[in-house]
Amino acid sequence: MKECDFLIIGAGMAGLTAATQLHGAGHRVVCVDKARGSGGRLSSKRVDLADITTSVDLGCPGFSATIPLFQAQVREWQAAGCVSVWHREHAEAMGQDATELFVGSPRSSSLTRYLANQVEIDFSQRITRLEYQGGRWYSYSGRPGTDDEEVCFSVSDAVILATPPRQAADLLPQEHPLQEALQSVEMIPQWVVILAVKGVVAAPERIRDTLRAQDPKASEGLTECIYDVTVDHQKPGRVNVPGFQLWQIQAHPDWSAENIDLSPDLVCRTVIRELEARLGMSLEIVSQIAHRWLYSLPPDQKLSSSQNWIAGERLGICGDYIQTDHRSGKSGVAGVESAYLSAADLVQKIKLQKSANFSDPS
Numbered sequence: 001m002k003e004c005d006f007l008i009i010g011a012g013m014a015g016l017t018a019a020t021q022l023h024g025a026g027h028r029v030v031c032v033d034k035a036r037g038s039g040g041r042l043s044s045k046r047v048d049l050a051d052i053t054t055s056v057d058l059g060c061p062g063f064s065a066t067i068p069l070f071q072a073q074v075r076e077w078q079a080a081g082c083v084s085v086w087h088r089e090h091a092e093a094m095g096q097d098a099t100e101l102f103v104g105s106p107r108s109s110s111l112t113r114y115l116a117n118q119v120e121i122d123f124s125q126r127i128t129r130l131e132y133q134g135g136r137w138y139s140y141s142g143r144p145g146t147d148d149e150e151v152c153f154s155v156s157d158a159v160i161l162a163t164p165p166r167q168a169a170d171l172l173p174q175e176h177p178l179q180e181a182l183q184s185v186e187m188i189p190q191w192v193v194i195l196a197v198k199g200v201v202a203a204p205e206r207i208r209d210t211l212r213a214q215d216p217k218a219s220e221g222l223t224e225c226i227y228d229v230t231v232d233h234q235k236p237g238r239v240n241v242p243g244f245q246l247w248q249i250q251a252h253p254d255w256s257a258e259n260i261d262l263s264p265d266l267v268c269r270t271v272i273r274e275l276e277a278r279l280g281m282s283l284e285i286v287s288q289i290a291h292r293w294l295y296s297l298p299p300d301q302k303l304s305s306s307q308n309w310i311a312g313e314r315l316g317i318c319g320d321y322i323q324t325d326h327r328s329g330k331s332g333v334a335g336v337e338s339a340y341l342s343a344a345d346l347v348q349k350i351k352l353q354k355s356a357n358f359s360d361p362s
C-alpha cells in the first residue's frame with residue numbers, strides 16, 4: 001500500500017500538472033491512472049505500417065496557449081523538446097482565436113510522458129472508490145479487465161481527482177457534497193476515427209476545403225458527420241511512412257451524441273463512406289480504428305473553481321471542465337490550456353492554505 005501526502009487520480013494534463021507542481025513544492029505525491037500510459041485525452045496510439053512503427057494522436061490534435069502563465073509554460077516545454085509549434089493555417093481554419101497551435105512532439109503523449117517522468121506514477125490501476133477515515137483518505141483499486149479483488153491502493157493526507165467529472169463523482173463516498181455538482185457537468189462525447197490510407201491523397205487543407213464547400217449546412221465543422229480531418233504526419237516530429245497517410249477524423253460532436261452506441265466498425269464505415277462521397281474518390285484503407293471518447297469536451301457551462309478545494313477534507317478537483325478566472329477573448333480558455341490552469345489554480349490554493357497540516361517539506 002502506498003503512503004503519501006497527495007494521491008492524484010488521473011495522469012492527463014490536469015493531474016500531471018498538479019503532480020509535478022506539488023512534487024516541486026516538496027510534497028510526497030503518487031499519481032495513478034487506469035490506462036497503460038500517460039496522457040488521457042492527449043494520448044497517442046502505436047501503429048505498424050509497412051514494417052515501420054509509428055504512432056498517431058488519438059485525442060486532442062493540437063492545443064492553443066492564450067494566457068501568459070500557460071504561454072510561459074509552453075515555452076519551457078518547447079525548450080525541453082517535448083512540444084513543437086504546429087502550422088498556423090490550421091488554427092485559423094478552425095476559427096480559433098489563437099494564431100498558433102502546439103503539439104506534443106514527436107507524438108502527443110511525449111508531453112505528458114515528460115511530466116510523468118518527474119513523479120512517482122502507477123499505470124493500469126483503476127481506482128474504484130475512496131474512503132475518508134480519521135482525517136486520511138484511503139483509495140481502493142482493481143486491475144481493469146481482470147477479476148482481481150479490490151485492494152487498498154493508498155493512504156494519503158489529501159486526494160486530487162483529475163478525471164472527467166462523472167468519473168470523479170463515482171469515486172467519492174456516498175452522498176458527498178461534491179457529488180451533485182460533479183454529476184451536473186455534462187461532458188460532450190465524440191467519436192474519433194483513425195485511418196491509414198494508401199497513397200498520398202491530398203493535403204489536409206484541400207481535404208478540409210473540399211468537404212466544407214460541399215456541406216454549407218454543417219455548423220462548426222466540415223460536414224454534418226465530420227468535424228475535422230488531420231493528416232497526422234504533417235505535424236512536427238512525426239515519422240513519415242512513405243506511400244501512406246495517417247488521418248485522424250474527429251466526428252462532429254452532434255453526430256457523435258446521436259450515434260454514440262454504434263459499433264466501432266459501423267462508425268468507421270460511415271465515416272469512410274462520407275469521405276469517399278465528398279472527396280469523389282475511393283480510398284484504399286489499410287488500417288482503421290474507431291475510438292469513442294465518452295468525455296471529449298466540456299460543456300460551455302463549466303464548474304466554478306470556487307468548489308475545487310475542500311480544505312477541511314483536503315480534497316481537490318481539477319480538469320478542463322473547471323472554470324478558472326482566466327479569460328481569453330470573449331470566452332474562457334479551452335481544452336488543454338484549461339486543464340493546466342485548473343491544476344495550477346488548485347495548487348496555488350493548496351499552497352495558500354495556512355491551516356494545512358501536511359508534513360513540512362522544508
Ligand SMILES: Cc1cc2nc3c(=O)[nH]c(=O)nc-3n(C[C@H](O)[C@H](O)[C@H](O)COP(=O)(O)OP(=O)(O)OC[C@H]3O[C@@H](n4cnc5c(N)ncnc54)[C@H](O)[C@@H]3O)c2cc1C
Binds near residue numbers: 032059318
Ligand atoms: C477528439 C478530441 C479533440 C480535442 N481537441 C482539442 C483541441 O483542439 N484543443 C484543446 O485544447 N483541447 C482539445 N481536446 C480536449 C483536451 O484533450 C482535454 O481538454 C485535456 O486533455 C483534458 O485533460 P484532463 O487532464 O482534464 O483530462 P484527461 O485527459 O481526460 O485525463 C483524465 C485521466 O484520468 C484517468 N482516469 C479516469 N478514471 C480513473 C480511475 N478511476 N482511476 C485511475 N485513472 C482514471 C483517465 O485514464 C485519464 O488518463 C480534445 C479532446 C479530444 C478527445
